[in-house]
Amino acid sequence: xxxxxxxxxxxxxxxKTTQINLLAKHFAKQKxxxxxxxxxxxxxxxxxxxxxxxxxxxxxxSVESETLLFMAARNDHVEKVIKPAIExxxxxxxxxxxxxxxxxxxxxxxxxxxxxxxxxxxIGIYPDITFLIDMDPEIALDRALNRVTDEDRFENYGINxxxxxxxxxxxxxxxxxxxxxxxDGNRSPQQVAAQINESIETLVK
Ligand code: TYD
Numbered sequence: 001x002x003x004x005x006x007x008x009x010x011x012x013x014x015x016k017t018t019q020i021n022l023l024a025k026h027f028a029k030q031k032x033x034x035x036x037x038x039x040x041x042x043x044x045x046x047x048x049x050x051x052x053x054x055x056x057x058x059x060x061x062s063v064e065s066e067t068l069l070f071m072a073a074r075n076d077h078v079e080k081v082i083k084p085a086i087e088x089x090x091x092x093x094x095x096x097x098x099x100x101x102x103x104x105x106x107x108x109x110x111x112x113x114x115x116x117x118x119x120x121x122x123i124g125i126y127p128d129i130t131f132l133i134d135m136d137p138e139i140a141l142d143r144a145l146n147r148v149t150d151e152d153r154f155e156n157y158g159i160n161x162x163x164x165x166x167x168x169x170x171x172x173x174x175x176x177x178x179x180x181x182x183x184d185g186n187r188s189p190q191q192v193a194a195q196i197n198e199s200i201e202t203l204v205k
Pocket of ligand 1: 098154
């Protein structure tokens, strides 16, 4: 079996986690060898950086420094988890990857966008397929704010920020329509999962 690198993207509360868990179950049923991982995180070092980035009052960082921290976490994750899994011909399911930096940081500064694009190229690993779970920002934000977490996350920026994030994700999906599949997340989890499974089948063929 050949490895497939799958990433999931979307605004906070879009239902990524549910879909990732359903896909992992689907692969487990098929007895396929896969690695389920997440960003920022996936390694001890990257989890330390996550704590720095998402703890309360993290906004002392400029958006450019924030970009470099997300990228440092990603580089560690790619070196230690993603690359070895791909070389091992495993399927990789990653909760967020590069597109999140282009959107969450890039949207707030042209310099940060430039930085993230340059570093993306340097890292040189691209998902084979990216599922963008597109979702009504009001509903997604409601869900995200109802989660219990000790992290200070981007959902705290409010509804206008979520709307801009959504638009920015849709824009990069248009630019990379060969890789990024827009999935309508305003449906039942089973309907969404069926479409995701079908896209993967098509890709593998
Ligand atoms: P995540 O744990 O995926 O949150 P969620 O479960 O809501 O999807 O990501 C944590 C936060 O970090 C989220 O608000 C998005 C943000 N983020 C960035 O700003 N840039 C990045 O490069 C990544 C990977 C995440």
